[in-house]
Amino acid sequence: MMGYPEMYNLTCLGASLCCVGALTGLAHQTTSRVGNALGMIGIASGIAATLGVVNVSPETYMQMGAAMSVGGTLGAIIAKRIIISDLPQLVALFHSFVGMAAVLTCVATYLAHAPHWGDDPATIERIAQFLGTFIGGVTFTGSLIAYGKLQGTLSSDPLLLPGRHALNAGMMAVNVGALGYFLMDPSMGAGIA
Incomplete structure (x- = not known):
């Protein structure tokens, strides 16, 4: 990110557009796979852009990673156990x-x-x-x-x-x-x- 502050704004804009596209795609069964993929791309790129621009200590990065791991694990477990x-x-x-x-x-x-x-x-x-x-x-x-x-x-x-x-x-x-x-x-x- 050093020397490219506009990249953060562009990435956030792209992530937002992907999330809006995800909502649109998830509205119909025929486009739901594309909507799901757009949602994952939007969220992942938004997180990556934010992590690239914040300037925190390594300990804080470890705490953030631990929190994301716990949340991701719980979400995956719940998603596997849920019936439609x-x-x-x-x-x-x-x-x-x-x-x-x-x-x-x-x-x-x-x-x-x-x-x-x-x-x-x-x-x-x-x-x-x-x-x-x-x-x-x-x-x-x-x-x-x-x-x-x-x-x-x-x-x-x-x-x-x-x-x-x-x-x-x-x-x-x-x-x-x-x-x-x-x-x-x-x-x-x-x-x-």
Whole structure:
């Protein structure tokens, strides 16, 4: 990557296009093999580009390799044991992991960067971290509920609480208030809360 910073951007663009092509290809049985291959190429090239541009210690590379090995091994074991009729449950369960990964990434980014922000608390990065945590949390819980309903451990009947619209509006108002508090108070305690 030395001397070729534009290669990183081009590789990320190519990886993104491959992932979009994967989604398009996976939409039809006749193109699903191509879609699967494009997805693998997109993810692998995105990881390779990122590893090529980061400048971390060898110990961190070892930790990253260990985490990828554990995740890959677990994914392979689960994929081998799943029967085709349980695929929707598997997708819902894996999607919950995506939501949790978003939450953990936002929290870790906050812990790493918050001490360097100074007294200017209202930044785009903070908004992105709050929204990433909020959306990731909703994705995590919603996907777990979807998994439970598909697996049959939760009732498939809709839960129609009385006053559910007011309850949802209240929860949204609380989250908007929490975002305002997060943006106005630069302390680490407010951010963690």
